[in-house]
Amino acid sequence: MYQTKPGFVHRKIADVDVLISIGGNVADFNGYITLNETCAFLWDLMAEPKCSEQLAQSLCSEYEVSYEEALADVQELLTFLTERALVQEVEA
Amino acid sequence: MSRYPMDGTFELTLRCNLRCKMCMFRREDSQAMEELTAAQWIDLADQVAKAGTMSLLITGGEPLFRKDFTEIYAGIYPKGFLLALYTNATLVTDRVMETLRAMPPHRIGVTLYGTCNEDYKNICGLSDGFDRAMEGIEKLRTLPSALELRFTPTCDTIEKIEELDKRIYDRFGIHPILSARVFKAVRGGCMQPETCRPSPRQTVDITWKQTEARLRNLIPEEFKKYVKLEISDRCEYTEQTQTLLGCGAGMKSFTVTYDGKLLGCQLLDTFQTDALQEGFLPAWERFPETVQLPPHPCGDCEYLQNCTLCPAVAMAETGSFTGVPSYICEITKLTEKRKEEFR
Ligand code: SF4
Ligand code: SF4
Numbered sequence: 259m260y261q262t263k264p265g266f267v268h269r270k271i272a273d274v275d276v277l278i279s280i281g282g283n284v285a286d287f288n289g290y291i292t293l294n295e296t297c298a299f300l301w302d303l304m305a306e307p308k309c310s311e312q313l314a315q316s317l318c319s320e321y322e323v324s325y326e327e328a329l330a331d332v333q334e335l336l337t338f339l340t341e342r343a344l345v346q347e348v349e350a
Numbered sequence: 351m352s353r354y355p356m357d358g359t360f361e362l363t364l365r366c367n368l369r370c371k372m373c374m375f376r377r378e379d380s381q382a383m384e385e386l387t388a389a390q391w392i393d394l395a396d397q398v399a400k401a402g403t404m405s406l407l408i409t410g411g412e413p414l415f416r417k418d419f420t421e422i423y424a425g426i427y428p429k430g431f432l433l434a435l436y437t438n439a440t441l442v443t444d445r446v447m448e449t450l451r452a453m454p455p456h457r458i459g460v461t462l463y464g465t466c467n468e469d470y471k472n473i474c475g476l477s478d479g480f481d482r483a484m485e486g487i488e489k490l491r492t493l494p495s496a497l498e499l500r501f502t503p504t505c506d507t508i509e510k511i512e513e514l515d516k517r518i519y520d521r522f523g524i525h526p527i528l529s530a531r532v533f534k535a536v537r538g539g540c541m542q543p544e545t546c547r548p549s550p551r552q553t554v555d556i557t558w559k560q561t562e563a564r565l566r567n568l569i570p571e572e573f574k575k576y577v578k579l580e581i582s583d584r585c586e587y588t589e590q591t592q593t594l595l596g597c598g599a600g601m602k603s604f605t606v607t608y609d610g611k612l613l614g615c616q617l618l619d620t621f622q623t624d625a626l627q628e629g630f631l632p633a634w635e636r637f638p639e640t641v642q643l644p645p646h647p648c649g650d651c652e653y654l655q656n657c658t659l660c661p662a663v664a665m666a667e668t669g670s671f672t673g674v675p676s677y678i679c680e681i682t683k684l685t686e687k688r689k690e691e692f693r
Pocket of ligand 1: 365366367369370372373374375376410411412438474
């Protein structure tokens with residue numbers, strides 16, 4: 259299961275999704291990250307622990323995309339986010 | 351560019367524990383100042399966040415002078431701004447540090463007013479002010495926040511900029527930024543900066559020297575003999591940007607004053623709406639209607655392009671938008687002369 263790390267506030271700035279680093283997180287990363295629309299959608303879902311299949315399902319019901327494509331996108335994104343310690347793996 | 355309230359300033363108070371002679375803002379301590387309560391600031395922060403503001407500067411007066419500073423700060427912080435805090439660093443208590451450690455701002459700006467306690471006594475009315483500011487900076491630099499140090503000089507202390515630079519750099523590894531332009535008091539400020547600010551000549555001399563030294567320092571030793579510094583004029587914008595006051599004020603930035611008024615620029619309250627009464631977004635939307643400016647007084651001046659005169663400064667210096675302030679005019683002309691000599 260994957261869950262977003264605390265220490266970011268998800269905000270909308272001029273129609274752009276932005277994660278602002280706050281609290282203890284400022285020591286590791288003093289700034290902000292912009293997200294594309296699907297990434298922002300998945301980010302919010304991961305406030306609670308989710309597995310990649312659940313995330314792919316949600317992506318399919320929100321956007322016109324096949325399950326296989328959605329799963330591939332989700333996995334790619336999770337790798338990217340975990341490598342940068344923005345998302346952590348948690349016990350089910 | 352369409353209008354968007356990207357950068358905000360919250361002026362928590364215009365009171366201050368110091369009494370700097372060249373302060374543009376400070377008002378006499380008085381119970382009569384109707385400062386917003388902590389709850390009102392936190393509610394406004396919520397409105398401002400919903401309106402989409404990305405960067406928020408918390409300033410004063412001296413924001414740490416408010417007894418409820420930590421309450422206000424801790425209420426604003428979780429809304430998720432790129433947060434900056436400006437302070438004179440003489441009131442950094444353990445309680446303040448505890449709050450800032452849990453919620454570090456992204457940037458902290460500290461302004462210095464001299465090189466020793468004697469300066470602080472003479473200029474700011476606080477006899478151990480320098481020591482206290484140094485202690486405050488020692489504490490603040492343990493935070494992960496980006497730390498900026500500034501120096502606002504008087505006609506006496508401006509000559510000490512090199513000494514200050516060395517002391518501060520040796521101790522903190524940071525070169526203080528010189529803010530040598532000091533305008534007359536604004537918005538009912540009670541001090542008289544014009545009686546002690548650096549003269550136009552001092553300002554231009556020191557700014558020039560500092561800038562040149564900084565630029566030369568950027569060049570690695572082995573390249574110095576190949577590099578020649580050249581001056582180019584301010585770049586001319588090919589794209590026409592829409593403005594209200596000649597800059598981003600009221601277009602992308604705003605200030606909420608200690609009593610909840612919405613201004614385009616903290617220096618100028620001629621044009622204002624009421625963020626407290628109307629709500630932030632309606633006040634922001636109505637703001638442009640309030641702005642009415644006469645034509646620029648220096649229409650055919652040959653230096654117009656390189657002059658920093660703006661409506662807020664004209665008003666501060668002359669009490670009118672059509673006044674031409676000799677202080678600015680002289681700085682511009684001396685700077686242009688310097689450029690010619692350099693060329
Ligand atoms: S310049 Fe700053 S520190 Fe000095 S009196 Fe004004 S607000 Fe206070
Ligand atoms: S203030 Fe002086 S230098 Fe600046 S534009 Fe006006 S006349 Fe020219």
